[in-house]
Amino acid sequence: MASIEAFEDHCWKDVMSADDIKLYSPYARETFVGPDVAFLAIDLYNKAYQGGPGRPVDLDPQYPNSCGMFAHRAIEPTKKLFAAVRRAGIPVFYCTQDSRPQNRPKGAVSTRRYEKSANPTDHGIYHEFTPEPTDVIIYKQRASIFQGTPFLSHLNLLGIRSLIVCGESTSGCVRASTVDAYSNGFHVSIVEECTFDRSEHIHKVNLFDLHHKYVDVMHVEEVVAHLDGLAAKRPALQAAE
Amino acid sequence: MASIEAFEDHCWKDVMSADDIKLYSPYARETFVGPDVAFLAIDLYNKAYQGGPGRPVDLDPQYPNSCGMFAHRAIEPTKKLFAAVRRAGIPVFYCTQDSRPQNRPKGAVSTRRYEKSANPTDHGIYHEFTPEPTDVIIYKQRASIFQGTPFLSHLNLLGIRSLIVCGESTSGCVRASTVDAYSNGFHVSIVEECTFDRSEHIHKVNLFDLHHKYVDVMHVEEVVAHLDGLAAKRPALQAAE
Amino acid sequence: MASIEAFEDHCWKDVMSADDIKLYSPYARETFVGPDVAFLAIDLYNKAYQGGPGRPVDLDPQYPNSCGMFAHRAIEPTKKLFAAVRRAGIPVFYCTQDSRPQNRPKGAVSTRRYEKSANPTDHGIYHEFTPEPTDVIIYKQRASIFQGTPFLSHLNLLGIRSLIVCGESTSGCVRASTVDAYSNGFHVSIVEECTFDRSEHIHKVNLFDLHHKYVDVMHVEEVVAHLDGLAAKRPALQAAE
Amino acid sequence: MASIEAFEDHCWKDVMSADDIKLYSPYARETFVGPDVAFLAIDLYNKAYQGGPGRPVDLDPQYPNSCGMFAHRAIEPTKKLFAAVRRAGIPVFYCTQDSRPQNRPKGAVSTRRYEKSANPTDHGIYHEFTPEPTDVIIYKQRASIFQGTPFLSHLNLLGIRSLIVCGESTSGCVRASTVDAYSNGFHVSIVEECTFDRSEHIHKVNLFDLHHKYVDVMHVEEVVAHLDGLAAKRPALQAAE
Numbered sequence: 033m034a035s036i037e038a039f040e041d042h043c044w045k046d047v048m049s050a051d052d053i054k055l056y057s058p059y060a061r062e063t064f065v066g067p068d069v070a071f072l073a074i075d076l077y078n079k080a081y082q083g084g085p086g087r088p089v090d091l092d093p094q095y096p097n098s099c100g101m102f103a104h105r106a107i108e109p110t111k112k113l114f115a116a117v118r119r120a121g122i123p124v125f126y127c128t129q130d131s132r133p134q135n136r137p138k139g140a141v142s143t144r145r146y147e148k149s150a151n152p153t154d155h156g157i158y159h160e161f162t163p164e165p166t167d168v169i170i171y172k173q174r175a176s177i178f179q180g181t182p183f184l185s186h187l188n189l190l191g192i193r194s195l196i197v198c199g200e201s202t203s204g205c206v207r208a209s210t211v212d213a214y215s216n217g218f219h220v221s222i223v224e225e226c227t228f229d230r231s232e233h234i235h236k237v238n239l240f241d242l243h244h245k246y247v248d249v250m251h252v253e254e255v256v257a258h259l260d261g262l263a264a265k266r267p268a269l270q271a272a273e
Numbered sequence: 274m275a276s277i278e279a280f281e282d283h284c285w286k287d288v289m290s291a292d293d294i295k296l297y298s299p300y301a302r303e304t305f306v307g308p309d310v311a312f313l314a315i316d317l318y319n320k321a322y323q324g325g326p327g328r329p330v331d332l333d334p335q336y337p338n339s340c341g342m343f344a345h346r347a348i349e350p351t352k353k354l355f356a357a358v359r360r361a362g363i364p365v366f367y368c369t370q371d372s373r374p375q376n377r378p379k380g381a382v383s384t385r386r387y388e389k390s391a392n393p394t395d396h397g398i399y400h401e402f403t404p405e406p407t408d409v410i411i412y413k414q415r416a417s418i419f420q421g422t423p424f425l426s427h428l429n430l431l432g433i434r435s436l437i438v439c440g441e442s443t444s445g446c447v448r449a450s451t452v453d454a455y456s457n458g459f460h461v462s463i464v465e466e467c468t469f470d471r472s473e474h475i476h477k478v479n480l481f482d483l484h485h486k487y488v489d490v491m492h493v494e495e496v497v498a499h500l501d502g503l504a505a506k507r508p509a510l511q512a513a514e
Numbered sequence: 515m516a517s518i519e520a521f522e523d524h525c526w527k528d529v530m531s532a533d534d535i536k537l538y539s540p541y542a543r544e545t546f547v548g549p550d551v552a553f554l555a556i557d558l559y560n561k562a563y564q565g566g567p568g569r570p571v572d573l574d575p576q577y578p579n580s581c582g583m584f585a586h587r588a589i590e591p592t593k594k595l596f597a598a599v600r601r602a603g604i605p606v607f608y609c610t611q612d613s614r615p616q617n618r619p620k621g622a623v624s625t626r627r628y629e630k631s632a633n634p635t636d637h638g639i640y641h642e643f644t645p646e647p648t649d650v651i652i653y654k655q656r657a658s659i660f661q662g663t664p665f666l667s668h669l670n671l672l673g674i675r676s677l678i679v680c681g682e683s684t685s686g687c688v689r690a691s692t693v694d695a696y697s698n699g700f701h702v703s704i705v706e707e708c709t710f711d712r713s714e715h716i717h718k719v720n721l722f723d724l725h726h727k728y729v730d731v732m733h734v735e736e737v738v739a740h741l742d743g744l745a746a747k748r749p750a751l752q753a754a755e
Numbered sequence: 756m757a758s759i760e761a762f763e764d765h766c767w768k769d770v771m772s773a774d775d776i777k778l779y780s781p782y783a784r785e786t787f788v789g790p791d792v793a794f795l796a797i798d799l800y801n802k803a804y805q806g807g808p809g810r811p812v813d814l815d816p817q818y819p820n821s822c823g824m825f826a827h828r829a830i831e832p833t834k835k836l837f838a839a840v841r842r843a844g845i846p847v848f849y850c851t852q853d854s855r856p857q858n859r860p861k862g863a864v865s866t867r868r869y870e871k872s873a874n875p876t877d878h879g880i881y882h883e884f885t886p887e888p889t890d891v892i893i894y895k896q897r898a899s900i901f902q903g904t905p906f907l908s909h910l911n912l913l914g915i916r917s918l919i920v921c922g923e924s925t926s927g928c929v930r931a932s933t934v935d936a937y938s939n940g941f942h943v944s945i946v947e948e949c950t951f952d953r954s955e956h957i958h959k960v961n962l963f964d965l966h967h968k969y970v971d972v973m974h975v976e977e978v979v980a981h982l983d984g985l986a987a988k989r990p991a992l993q994a995a996e
Contacts, residue, residue, distance in 0.1 A: 052954045055812045089778045134410045143968040145782045169375045174938035182421030188699030215897035217670030237960040245866040293713045296571045330537045384727040415697035429940030456656035458911030472534045478719040486625040616892045651857045664903030
């Protein structure tokens, strides 16, 4: 939870002009994690980390779509976030690309980038964030996790009303998924330090857009604190069951 | 194509009363296969054929959800239909149950029937109707092929405006899928002899409902004749490409 | 709530064969109203009641789509149901046809029946069930209330997980809407005495299908009793707010 | 139509770094208007033009969400675009906010901005772009025209496969709508000079994102030339009907 005064205390400060900040001031509000929350890890697949923590512009010829240094910078905070999610025991969803044979006609792809066919391991989940057996993995063909998948019906079935979101890319799958989540009636918290893109400028402008219009961009320590509050209530809940 | 006079020349004649037929007479119209058509084979998986051509009520204890005699009765006409579809070269979609690990939370299922966990081969496509490499297979969790799948975006991408549909069950996945298709703006032709259920009475009343409200129920020879018309135009089309 | 033994104690007894009842016995279960429930009244518009309580087959030439005697038979139980809904204070949704100018291209209609253009009052809500100012009215173009409307996002926003449903027609908008509700992850209770169609046979077979596959068909007194239980807890809840 | 060499000849040149342009070079391709195209004018309502052609940051206190100078700069090119659309005779869709009474629960809104209740004329279409009687107007509650509306079923019904899009705001309703269009299988052309936002920086970065990942951002003269090509074929088409 962050106060209305802290609404602009985020990474976009150095790329947004004073006029733009002023123009968007009517969006300022307290931010928080919503009720009945689930955790969503977007596209934490191997491809995003390939080539190590270099600059994406240097890595791209050999490792297309690698987020390089931005992916690797997010590993430690994302591990902390996952640990808190596990302590809190909330439902966990992952998504990644659908790579099953015969799953689509030619052209049904996430973006219009020309891509060679993927290596089978490209879209496996990165080893630091291996799913647990009770987690659900959504396989998607488009940018948004809601597009052409059963994710929305799963959220309804579980009574989920809010999401904590991390992953990549901010301007692609994270943006498309979180706009859909908001427009479908969910409260969304994006964890800033655990979200990344291939371009820092594009990352920041997209987080700015999302924060003002649709979601609460929050810092990892705020979200971890909230999750630890949920974890503290678990024994009582479980005893009551 | 069938004339308006032939609108009620279908299998439901012996279960619908004269008053009901009269009540539904304002729905009478010519039936046809629509433009820009694709073929959809719904749930032609092994489970529907298990136990052979017996009565479903007898088979059910050992082979839950087998359509028995009704599934086997449809094999020959469905083979004819597939052959005509292949000659015409139209896009082909199959659907079946999603059985990938960790694909859903508990309770996200097609119907409220209590079911034991499926055998791995249960939801493979029946050997008489093996998909070809260019066909698309949609894996679904609910009754309708549109629910929680990328099928609709595939149809849009390919410019499909109409569907020819066969498979099972009439009152379950066929009904849910074809109502969704109609409501999403597509023209739908269900092939009567290639569509089946576990109960003949329920099959007939559902076909009656669908035919009047949403789709054109057509006979297999009508649809095959239409497809052969498309096939006859193929060499010209291919030469023009 | 009804016990598993009472699972077949419904109106379809005289139209379903013993074999069909046996075939569907694996669907038997306790029925109930689910948690976090809202009320949905489907298509209780003037057109359904026009011409009074006659036989639909006699009324249809002058009053197309009137449900006649079946609509009028449901008025008293539906008034009781509405009264209980209001006492319980749960969210209330209505739906009806969208009749705003320029709202659709030609052909985007609920069913394939040929229809003359509607009278402006045809799709107003019947005077016995006038909406209250805090109710939400969903205007739809197709059979299902979920198709092309914001209803699903409203349910998510309010944290609704279950629906109590009444209205018409059983084989049309009620069936399409409740299958969609189930497939989207909601628990659905259809109130038998407050649901109707133009044909009693079709009404009964559709309720049978829905009850076994997707929803809990319940008697009005069971649902009223449940709502009165919710009403009894209201003062405590409101005091706690 | 624009060649692959002209892929970056757009308004974002002065805000995107050379590294970012290089990073996104694998997205470069020819741009074009797709087949079976319809025209979509997003949120050309009075509110966007209020207060005249001033700076939005100055207008906002009195005219919230006015796009001021950016809205007024787009009027002339948008009039040219509309004229070409009318000459070509392609289907035309508008969208605007749904302001019918009792249409939603509290909180089902496009963005999280705090807003006073709208003036009844705020969401009427601006007088320069008055709809014609055969146009379709989609009333939406969220950012995307696809979210909670019948738009997708209308496109399918009409056999539309591509969209030409103009309107506002680039970072809000235009972005959400065009990402949804692409992900639903449509080809999208956004007309640069006829699209606007309240912040020029945000406008440019969003057009950059959209152009590379999902749509073809095109210049108004390119799109007008394409439409005039369609218009030239009309008499032949109409004679052939």
